[in-house]
Amino acid sequence: MTSTLNQLKARFDKAFTAAFGADLTGTDPMLVLATNPKFGDYQSNAAMSLAKKLGMKPRDIALRVVENLEISDICQPPEIAGPGFINLTLKPAYLESQLTAMQSDSRLGVPLAENPQRVVVDFSSPNIAKEMHVGHLRSTIIGDSIARILEFFGHDVLRLNHVGDWGTQFGMLIAYLREVYPEALTTANALDIGDLVAFYKKAKQRFDEDEIFQETARQEVVKLQAGAEDTRRAWQLLCEQSRREFQVIYDWLDINLTERGESFYNPLLAAVVEDLEKTGLLVENQGAKCVFLDGFSNKEGEPLPLIVKKSDGGYNYATTDLAALRYRIEKDGATRIIYVTDSGQSSHFAQFFQVAKRAGWLPENVEIVHVPFGLVLGEDGKKIKTRAGDTVRLKDLLNEAIERAEKDLQTRLKEEGRTEEEGFIKNVAKVVGLSAVKYADLSQNRNSNYIFSFDKMLALQGNTAPYMLYAYVRVQGIGRKGEIDFDTVGDEAKVVLTEESELTLAKHLLQLTEILNGVEIDLLPHRLCEYLFELSKKFNQFYEQCPVLKSKDGSAFDESQRMSRLMVCDLTAKTLKLGLSLLGISVVDRM
Numbered sequence: 022m023t024s025t026l027n028q029l030k031a032r033f034d035k036a037f038t039a040a041f042g043a044d045l046t047g048t049d050p051m052l053v054l055a056t057n058p059k060f061g062d063y064q065s066n067a068a069m070s071l072a073k074k075l076g077m078k079p080r081d082i083a084l085r086v087v088e089n090l091e092i093s094d095i096c097q098p099p100e101i102a103g104p105g106f107i108n109l110t111l112k113p114a115y116l117e118s119q120l121t122a123m124q125s126d127s128r129l130g131v132p133l134a135e136n137p138q139r140v141v142v143d144f145s146s147p148n149i150a151k152e153m154h155v156g157h158l159r160s161t162i163i164g165d166s167i168a169r170i171l172e173f174f175g176h177d178v179l180r181l182n183h184v185g186d187w188g189t190q191f192g193m194l195i196a197y198l199r200e201v202y203p204e205a206l207t208t209a210n211a212l213d214i215g216d217l218v219a220f221y222k223k224a225k226q227r228f229d230e231d232e233i234f235q236e237t238a239r240q241e242v243v244k245l246q247a248g249a250e251d252t253r254r255a256w257q258l259l260c261e262q263s264r265r266e267f268q269v270i271y272d273w274l275d276i277n278l279t280e281r282g283e284s285f286y287n288p289l290l291a292a293v294v295e296d297l298e299k300t301g302l303l304v305e306n307q308g309a310k311c312v313f314l315d316g317f318s319n320k321e322g323e324p325l326p327l328i329v330k331k332s333d334g335g336y337n338y339a340t341t342d343l344a345a346l347r348y349r350i351e352k353d354g355a356t357r358i359i360y361v362t363d364s365g366q367s368s369h370f371a372q373f374f375q376v377a378k379r380a381g382w383l384p385e386n387v388e389i390v391h392v393p394f395g396l397v398l399g400e401d402g403k404k405i406k407t408r409a410g411d412t413v414r415l416k417d418l419l420n421e422a423i424e425r426a427e428k429d430l431q432t433r434l435k436e437e438g439r440t441e442e443e444g445f446i447k448n449v450a451k452v453v454g455l456s457a458v459k460y461a462d463l464s465q466n467r468n469s470n471y472i473f474s475f476d477k478m479l480a481l482q483g484n485t486a487p488y489m490l491y492a493y494v495r496v497q498g499i500g501r502k503g504e505i506d507f508d509t510v511g512d513e514a515k516v517v518l519t520e521e522s523e524l525t526l527a528k529h530l531l532q533l534t535e536i537l538n539g540v541e542i543d544l545l546p547h548r549l550c551e552y553l554f555e556l557s558k559k560f561n562q563f564y565e566q567c568p569v570l571k572s573k574d575g576s577a578f579d580e581s582q583r584m585s586r587l588m589v590c591d592l593t594a595k596t597l598k599l600g601l602s603l604l605g606i607s608v609v610d611r612m
């Protein structure tokens with residue numbers, strides 16, 4: 022199915038050509054959704070911007086366009102307003118046929134991408150032996166949703182976990198591991214050292230206090246680099262321990278990721294520096310090798326270098342990212358590479374992107390994008406902390422969401438006089454709790470900071486996961502009450518739209534493709550959330566005004582209308598389910 026917007030665009034293109042000749046073929050009709058329903062559904066603003074080029078009054082341009090515009094199968098006769106806006110109102114018959122087509126399509130009318138790409142989404146990416154913090158949670162949730170949306174369009178997505186599993190801190194950790202668990206290095210395949218973060222702290226304390234230990238740690242780094250067997254094994258044990266802890270979170274959140282950490286690129290780092298040397302960009306500065314950046318300067322106004330080899334000979338985060346970029350282009354064949362991290366890393370990305378471009382490592386057909394996001398704040402507006410002032414552990418945070426969801430559910434069950442089985446309660450609480458956390462994150466424009474509030478995200482009202490899930494459950498309830506098999510409703514019925522709220526809902530349903538096309542490009546999942554929130558609201562208005570199962574006063578109810586409305590309900594539920602699944606959120610039939 023071609024989206025309404027794209028159909029209209031094609032018709033305008035023909036009209037431009039017919040009215041003004043081939044010169045204007047391909048002119049952007051500047052079509053947008055009408056801001057106010059009284060102006061119709063879509064509006065073209067092109068006439069104003071063509072005035073100069075054509076040497077005509079915008080209104081006259083609009084008139085000529087409209088004379089040549091063949092859209093009578095889609096819209097009512099267009100209206101020209103103000104200086105030259107062209108207002109379009111969709112015909113009910115068009116909406117009816119589109120909805121019927123959407124209903125019978127498993128993709129709900131969303132076409133696959135015409136040119137599927139190989140895309141890398143680099144997300145989550147916590148650091149070994151350190152806490153996976155709320156920033157990583159945001160990256161995980163946003164990155165997963167972006168990957169799901171791109172996959173839905175048929176892109177070949179490689180979901181990469183660029184874990185921080187390399188660096189000098191491992192010298193300290195391995196040296197400490199040797200002291201406290203010497204046996205682990207020779208016997209264990211896996212190790213249970215409990216809390217790895219506490220282990221890290223103790224190792225750090227030991228490192229700071231003891232110079233001999235510092236030297237041992239440094240030697241461990243050298244041994245690790247050289248590939249000494251027992252040092253490597255210790256490193257692996259530490260990574261394995263972290264991996265198990267991260268996996269708990271990924272399992273809860275249903276996140277699929279391929280781990281390819283920084284260590285993977287270690288053998289490729291020397292070549293990055295060598296090849297940079299060949300480009301002539303590399304400069305030696307106080308013993309370090311670096312590239313001076315265009316457009317970046319320090320406080321004194323001096324140009325800023327991007328260091329790729331430190332004076333001690335070591336490589337760093339940027340060198341690794343350059344190596345990873347080359348690998349993803351050359352070996353993975355990626356043509357779009359997306360990095361999801363907090364906006365604090367924006368300059369890091371801008372800097373190594375620049376070096377890659379200037380070095381000629383970025384083919385024209387490859388797009389690299391940093392997808393930044395803001396901070397997670399506590400209800401006091403400051404960086405989120407526990408009541409005791411510690412950093413929040415993700416496991417605790419997710420657990421609390423589930424516990425609170427269960428409490429809310431218990432209260433509601435009591436109010437409604439319902440009794441439910443333990444299994445039902447546990448499942449609903451888990452889905453609602455985790456969805457609430459994901460949705461609260463995704464529904465905000467990712468560029469801004471957001472306040473983490475359990476009360477807000479778990480509320481049944483407002484732009485929340487529970488509100489959305491409830492709209493879905495409502496439709497399933499209608500189905501149960503009317504003993505409807507939604508799978509077969511579409512076979513016999515045709516959509517007939519009569520009431521205002523029904524038409525409004527239909528128009529909104531048909532915008533799904535346009536919205537998803539937008540997110541595919543701008544990678545802003547909150548636009549999908551807004552769409553779903555509007556959908557739930559419009560559905561609730563429809564449901565209040567339009568009887569579905571039987572007429573309000575008990576009079577005879579036209580069977581074809583009943584079937585049509587059931588189809589609209591079903592389509593709403595399917596759209597909610599699809600939309601939520603693209604946010605990584607699953608639905609329940611009852612709650």
Ligand code: ARG
Nearest residue numbers: 143146147148183184185362
């Ligand atoms: N490990 C990094 C951190 O915790 C994030 C890595 C993001 N990906 C990348 N290719 N630099 O901040």
